[in-house]
Structure formats: structure tokens, C-alpha cells
Amino acid sequence: MDTVLDRISRKMNELTPQERKAAEFIAENYKDVAFLNSSDLAKRAGVGGSTIIRMATSLGYAGFPELHKALFDYIQNKITTIDRLSEITSSIYINKGIDAKQKIDNKLKNISNISKVFLQEAELNISVLDELDIDKFNNMVDILISKERVFIVGSQISEVTAVFATYSLGKVLPEVTRIESGKSNTSNIINSATKNDVAIIFCLPRYPKSTINIMKSLHKAGTTIIVVTHSNIFSYIDMVDILFAVPFMHYKFMDSISPMMSFITALVLEVYERDTKRAVKQLEKFEQFVKCHKVFVEDREK
Numbered sequence: 001m002d003t004v005l006d007r008i009s010r011k012m013n014e015l016t017p018q019e020r021k022a023a024e025f026i027a028e029n030y031k032d033v034a035f036l037n038s039s040d041l042a043k044r045a046g047v048g049g050s051t052i053i054r055m056a057t058s059l060g061y062a063g064f065p066e067l068h069k070a071l072f073d074y075i076q077n078k079i080t081t082i083d084r085l086s087e088i089t090s091s092i093y094i095n096k097g098i099d100a101k102q103k104i105d106n107k108l109k110n111i112s113n114i115s116k117v118f119l120q121e122a123e124l125n126i127s128v129l130d131e132l133d134i135d136k137f138n139n140m141v142d143i144l145i146s147k148e149r150v151f152i153v154g155s156q157i158s159e160v161t162a163v164f165a166t167y168s169l170g171k172v173l174p175e176v177t178r179i180e181s182g183k184s185n186t187s188n189i190i191n192s193a194t195k196n197d198v199a200i201i202f203c204l205p206r207y208p209k210s211t212i213n214i215m216k217s218l219h220k221a222g223t224t225i226i227v228v229t230h231s232n233i234f235s236y237i238d239m240v241d242i243l244f245a246v247p248f249m250h251y252k253f254m255d256s257i258s259p260m261m262s263f264i265t266a267l268v269l270e271v272y273e274r275d276t277k278r279a280v281k282q283l284e285k286f287e288q289f290v291k292c293h294k295v296f297v298e299d300r301e302k
Helices: 004-014 017-028 038-045 049-058 064-075 081-085 090-096 098-108 113-131 134-146 158-169 186-192 209-220 258-274 276-292
Strands: 149-153 176-179 197-202 224-229 242-245 249-251 254-256
Touching (some): 004 017, 004 064, 017 038, 017 049, 038 049, 049 064, 113 254, 113 258, 134 242, 134 258, 149 158, 149 209, 158 176, 158 197, 158 258, 186 209, 209 224, 258 276
Parallel strands (some): 149 197, 197 224
Antiparallel strands (some): 249 254
16 A cells, blocks of 8 residues: 555655655654645644645645545544543544544643553554564664674664663674764774675654764765654755664653664674574673672672
8 A cells, every 4th residue: 555654765765855844744743634624734834835735636635635635534533542432433533633632632642641651652563563674674684684784873872772782782792882973983993894894873852963974084985874764754864774663752842762672672683593603602701891890799799
């Protein structure tokens, strides 16, 4: 099925800058956009009304109404557990539009934050699993195993995933290095990068300039670039060898990255199983380091 998001991903490079801005907004907020008319969408996306019409045509639709209907059809399989808990059926979404969404928001106020977050996180993780590109995942593992060094990049909210990935992959691969902007050794690491290396770039919106600049330098050096982000729509796709989308969720001013952490865990376990002999040797070195430097508390310390 050729969805709206599929068309955006495929035709992104053919759009004008303003059309691309609108398309990116749709890709990142498609559930909200399904309840907006063209004028409201234009305001939210920060473009003119005519841009919305031209963008819809550029994506192959007769106009915005056809794109809007296609988006409605798409989200019918995307209603979350929380939406279902509100006892508002999908037909009400279609018949009452934005008013139905407001009713859901009002009902969610009666659910505790801890229940809301855990239910939504469970739904999101299942959704990611259903849409996981296994071939692309396996290709990523093959590259990680075959390259001499693995660089990990990520800042702001992505710094959490970068730290976790560096620590975890470092247990099973011999050369894993996190590149941090502004550190004294950053330029030395980047200047030493070659085509024999691979970089995993964790890049969630809003995209930090430091991450993009490091990615540009590594791409110029011929390093294989793997970008892990929230969507198949990525503005710097021309520098990317593998783009892997792992959706995340917004909670007001908070970002949830639990699917990303699950993805990293799965990646590390797959690397271990593909090259167990080398992974075991690396794990033994890790344990030797831990013992030698007394990293963890062995007995209760007073």
C-alpha cells in the first residue's frame, strides 16, 4: 500500500524547500494533521496555503482533499491503546474531526500519567516491531561486524542513546568510540576516520548542529554512515548509507526514547550472536577491566 508517508519519503528530494517543510511537518505529525484543514495545516507548518496545494499535487494527489482522505485511511490502523481506552471509535474521528480529538484529550486527563505513559510506550514498541525492516537491520549488523572501528554520535536527547550504545556495543566489539563535539580529541578522531570505519548517528529532532557537522566530516572521509532517527524522512539523506527509523513519542516537553533503547539492545544481542567468539573475548576483557579497577561494589562497603 502506497501511503502518504511513503510518497513523502520517495518524493522528498523533488519538492521545493517550502513544500519539503510542509511534507516534513506532515510526516512528523500525521495523526494531528488528519484533523486539520488546509488553512490550519499551513499555519502549523509555517507555509502559505498555496504551498499545501502544490505539495499535494507534487506528491501525486489531485489536491489536498485527496491527500487528507489518504491520511485518514492510514491512521485507522494507527489508533493507540489510549485512544481505544477513551471509548471513542474511529468512525467518530471521521465524522467529527478535531472535536473528537479534543474529547480524547479531555478523557486522558482522567488517566494517571504513569498509566498513560506505560500504555503508550507499550503500544509504540509493538508498532515499531511490526514495522521493523529486518533486511535493513541485518545489513546494519553485517556492517558493524565487518568494519575496523565503530563511531557513535549523538547529542541533546540523542546523547542518552549514544552513551548507551557506546557502552553496550563496547562489550562485544573491540573498537567502539563515542565522538563528542567540543572535546579535545574530537578532531583527532574525525581526522583518523576512513572508509574502513562505520558511524552510527543517533539524530532525533530537533537536529543538533554539532551532530550534523560531525556526520558531514565523517561522510567526507568515506566512513559508512548509519543514521538512526524517528522517521524515514531525513533532510540529510544524501550523506546516509543506511537510514533506520525508530519512532518516538512526545509528552508535552518530554521525549520518550524507549523504542530506541530497545533497538540498541536488540542490535547488540544480534552482533553477539553473529560473531560470538569475538564477542566473548571482548566480554572477558570487559570483566578483567572491571575486576582490575574495582569498578563495581563486590561486598557492602562501609
